[in-house]
Amino acid sequence: MVGTNNKITIWQQNVNKSPSCQHNLLSNKSLIDAKINIITRQEPAINSFHNTITAKDWTPIYPSTHGNNPDKTRAVTMIHSSIKTDTWNQLDFQSRDVTVVQLKGNWGKLTIFNIYNEGNSNDTVKELTKFHRNNRASLEASGTESAHILWLGDFNRHHPYWDDPNHTHLFTNDALDNCYAAAGVFPCYCIRRPLNP
Numbered sequence: 001m002v003g004t005n006n007k008i009t010i011w012q013q014n015v016n017k018s019p020s021c022q023h024n025l026l027s028n029k030s031l032i033d034a035k036i037n038i039i040t041r042q043e044p045a046i047n048s049f050h051n052t053i054t055a056k057d058w059t060p061i062y063p064s065t066h067g068n069n070p071d072k073t074r075a076v077t078m079i080h081s082s083i084k085t086d087t088w089n090q091l092d093f094q095s096r097d098v099t100v101v102q103l104k105g106n107w108g109k110l111t112i113f114n115i116y117n118e119g120n121s122n123d124t125v126k127e128l129t130k131f132h133r134n135n136r137a138s139l140e141a142s143g144t145e146s147a148h149i150l151w152l153g154d155f156n157r158h159h160p161y162w163d164d165p166n167h168t169h170l171f172t173n174d175a176l177d178n179c180y181a182a183a184g185v186f187p188c189y190c191i192r193r194p195l196n197p
Helices: 019-027 123-134 175-185
Strands: 010-014 038-042 058-061 074-081 088-089 099-105 108-116 146-154
Touching: 010 108, 010 146, 019 038, 038 108, 038 146, 074 099, 074 108, 099 123, 108 123
Parallel strands: 010 038, 108 146
Antiparallel strands: 038 074, 058 074, 088 099, 099 108
C-alpha cells in the first residue's frame, strides 16, 4: 500500500531558497486538507546544518550528491509518513538538480523525477536522457507489472502554452529554441501548468 488510501497526491513548488516559504508550506493546513503525501521542491533553503526545513511526518530525500556540496542542492523530495518506507526507495542520480524516488505497489511501480533545470542550459535534460538510457531495466515494466514515470519540477522554460501569452518578453527565439530542444525528451508542448493569481 502506498498511502493510507492507496493514492498519491503531489505538491510541487519552487521555493526560491526562502526559509519562510518552506516553513509556511510545511506548517500550512492546506497540505493536510489536500491529502498531500509527496512534496517536490526546487531551490530549497539549506540551513547551517546542511539540511532543508522539514516537519516530523516528512522524510527529506536529497540528491545523491548532496553530501559533497549541500549548499548547491537544487531539488529535494519529501515523502510523508503515510507512505510506508518499504514501498519506496531512492534511485542514485549523480546531480545536485535531480532526486529520483521509485514507489512500488500492487499496481506496479512509479518513478518520480524531481528536476531543477537551469535556465541557461539543457545539461540536466541531457543527464536525464542518459540516465533513462542506462537504467531502462529499473525504470520499465517487467513481467505483468506496469511502470509509470513522472517528471516534474522547474524546467525554467517559457512557452505561451503554459505561461501567460501576454508575457511576450519571455518568448524570445532562444527561449523557444531551448524549450523545443528539451521537447525531444519531454513533451513541453503538452504541459499545462496552473498559474498562481
